[in-house]
Amino acid sequence: MRRTRGVNTRARLLAVVAVLGLGATVLIARAVDMQLLNDDFYQQQGDARFLREIEIPTSRGMITDRNGEPLAVSTPVESIWCSPLELLQHTDRLPQLAEAVDIDLDTLTQRLSERADKEFMFLRRHMNPDDADAILELGIPGVFSQREFRRYYPLGEVVAHVLGKTNIDDHGQEGLELAFEDWLSGTPGAKRVIRDRRGRIVENVDLIRAPEPGQALALSIDRRIQYLAYRELKTALTENQAASGSIVVLDVSNGEILAMVNQPSYNPNLREPGDAGSHRNRALTDVFEPGSVMKSFTIAAAIEAGKFTPDTPVPTAPGYISIAGYPIRDFKNYGTLTVSGVLSKSSNVGATKIASTLSNEHQYDMYRRFGLGQASGSGFPGESAGVLPGPNTWGPTEKATISYGYGLNTTLLQLARAYAAIGNGGRLIEPTFVKDANNPSEQIIDPELAQQMLTMLEGVTAPGGTATRANVLGYRVGGKTGTSRKAAGGGYADKKYTAVFVGLVPASQPKFVTAVVIHEPNSFDAAGALVYGGGAVAAPVFHRVMDGALRLMDVQPDNVQQWYAAAPAPTDPTAEQVPDSDPMPEAIGVPTAAASAPGATP
Template identity: 60%
Template sequence: MRVATRVRPVNLKSRLSVVLMLLTLASTGLVVRAVDLQVVRKEFYQGQGDARYLREVPIPVSRGSVLDRNGEPLAVSTPVESIWANPQELLQHPERVPDLARALGMEGDALKDRLRQRADKEFIYLKRHLNPDDAASILALKIPGVNSQREFRRYYPSGEVTAHVLGFTNIDDRGQEGLELAFDEWLAGKPGAKRVIRDRLGHIVEDVELLSEPQQGRDLMLSIDRRIQYLAYRELKEGLLEHGASSGSMVVLDAPTGEVLAMVNLPSYNSNALNGVDTSSRRNRAMTDLIEPGSTMKAFTVAAALESGKWKPETPVDANPGTMTLAGHLIRDTTNKGLLDVTGVITHSSNIGAAKIALTLPNDHLYDLFKRFGFGESTGSGFPGEAAGVLAPPNKWGPVEKATMSYGYGLSVTPLQLAQAYGGLANGGRLRAPTFVKGAQNPESAVLDPTLARTITGMLETVVTPQGSALKAAVRNYRVAGKTGTSRKAVAGGYESRYISTFAGFVPASNPRLVGVVVIHDPKGVYYGGLVSAPVFSKVMDGALRLLDVAPDNVQKWYADGAGNWAPIQAGNAAPDYAPGQTNYEEGVPQ
């Protein structure tokens, strides 16, 4: 017998109410959420979206070129590509890391470690300054999270010839040394910025907004003449090799303007390949190294003497017997120069003569003249790291200090300071600060009466004669004024048997155009400035005068007999008579 089951009737109305209530709650939730997303928290979520796809990227600019005075490039920036990656994305594809490592020339494990260390970053450089073809081959692998960025790399066409003047830039193309550092703000320009949309692979799919205009770097035209720079480098290098010297410097100035036409140092370095370069070879010795100038200071001692009125060019000076004791200090000449006049002190480079002249002058007067010619202070060239030199105040001078200073011991100068001082003599007693920028405003200051400057010039011309100490500084068809200097290197407690050979001068003496200073350290064997540095000066000036098309001012020709005796004669005249048997004459410049 089946028992009947009672089924309660379904309350459809109640169920419908529940469903409607749930739908209403869901709809309300969606509306509230939509309001929250689109109104209340719109900026937050918009920012989150932008953070994933909207990026602010720099617009790279090219650094300005550095040109020589004739417009020849000395430093230029070339476009390169740098490979970068998003570690967060790349680490999601570890199977591609070995391929990337091989393409970059890296160890796979090292690359993985590097990525893991920066796993919280979205940007790291993998390899910078690749040529565009190499970068394209890496991008062709289509490795997720790997991209490239345009940058610029500095290139120096003249390499080691101009390295010390130009300096170099770092990997971010900012100046680190030399004129690259001194004029960094001028050359660097200012990168721009723009906002872009990137896809998930990091590719730019749309430029959204220009945030700032890029400002290209400005070109810089230097006073350097690349031709003279090469010439000075070549001849200085030959001079160092010939005499087994350790280092050297040469500075060439334009006499009327003070512009630096050439500045070279050896040893040098290639500014295009800095890896492994000894930092000592990067030093611009012409600007930073201090030397005792030796007998090149005699020109300024004599200038002070003539200015005082106590001395004239023909005033006698007794250098007998070749030595002099002063307060227990021995002053000597290389030989007994005998009875000289003031001009002869310059011609024959007498230490005794210079000392006797200086001892008659007040300390303040001698110091004032040295100071006027720029000794003891920076030249004001603006070159980074330039040394100021050392010139003790006059109240610190005793008789010995004054005497030794008269022939170039007891004070220190840079080769550039010495060139500036001789430039003051060459420019008629008007001193200009050396400048590396062509056409820069460079006011002059009167430091010596023009008549006295011409008188000193005439005295310096006698040095470059058979009677003087620098016959090898002679330049064919041009009158040369200059002075040799030979000094021992100072060490703690005295001097050692190592020498600095110097020559400073200008040409043509009648209307000076070029000033040159040559400094050579540690020559082996022969070490006198007239035999080591003077020939370098002669060769450089000979070439530079022809390059600049400077008119000759000397029609004399030189003749030498078979015994090596030289004498000048006027063109067209017969060779001078010598002793019997000396009949082999050679026409040319004494060498």
């Protein structure tokens, strides 16, 4: 019996040792396999805890004016973010964090609670890097920072409507920032890094994709002319107590937009939404009845048809006419005018009689050829095409009123483009915001006709014309005024007007075309009469902007004799010097309330 127990004991001991040895061998083999031969699992688990793939932010492309001056740049900033999952484990640090990021403690606690199972939440974005570092130095668990870029506009509201703006993620939302989003935005990069438990990068492991910065965009805008136009338009709105206004300056030869300004404006550097109406690029999105600036195209159609020449007499007495019971009036009885006189005096009766000799189709075709009733092709987001009713919808009244600028709608850019075609030998060019874009053009009228129109437009700014205040010393100026009543409630509002002027300078070989519109001027002259005509309100803005732009662009004068005539005569240095007072500008009459029916104003 004792031998049996001894044998059994040894056998059992050997069995236990064998089992333990086998188990140890298996464990060792497994460890060797997992840690030396096939270590992917533990590597993946370690990577999951410390290896991260992060985005490498890239800057948005710079926007410059035609001379390389920056209009929009992206600057590096830091954004503070947190891991709610980790941060909520240290609630005692929340008051300190709330104060650091300037968030109410209750608001911060609620936001964290709503995202308690998340690993990412922004706390404050686009901070000065030094301020962000100060927050990180507090050592609050689960709080980190990341590099971003913020858009900055050095000229602020001066060029706001052209550029538009970006959102907080630096993506274009309005204007050219939106139109050229793909060109400007670039492509973020990516890299793998090792982070410690506080989220700090301790090692860059691998570059997955290099960042590609956005491409720069050179605009046709000239910063100097843009500011000049902004200043003078803002001054005009103040002087005339007007509701809004716009100005467009084009290079006649290539359609490049040198300036485009609207008032009221806004500061794109501010994140607050502000007044939605101030964000519209009114020169492109808002339409209005242009008034008498349409007479140029009506007369062009009549001359092209061979029915008139610039010297053909047109009877306008007694200063009014009735078409299908609808009264059309002039400012006064001009008697018999030449076709040129119809333009310079802005006779509605004369324009109506001229249009009556044309077919609806030819009159309409001329308007369409000048780009009316269709988008200009600028590519600007939200541009309006305007409204030009088809000729089959015209009755006698519609045919007459359209001839002098009622019954259709245009944008200011459309008018500038159309008049640029007159100054460019009859070639219509698509306007562009991009420097050296080489946009397409089309010959729409005979160059000889374009020259005749340009000569007649000079008569509008000559003595006795409606736009003497548009003249620029030393330069020949051609242009056309327009004044229309504002539509309201199915009719026309009382004492609410739109004042327009479109001009070309120098008229001998036009370099610039500038269009100005002022909505609802509300100032009064010394006699207490409302001042609202295109010649009195819009033409002076043209004069001031072009007076500066011609010199900025070093355009040679083409009316040197006028310059010499205006120069002060030499004085005897021994004679007593008596200072002269500033001369009063030439008075331009404005229609009375009795003559305020549509079309009664020049």
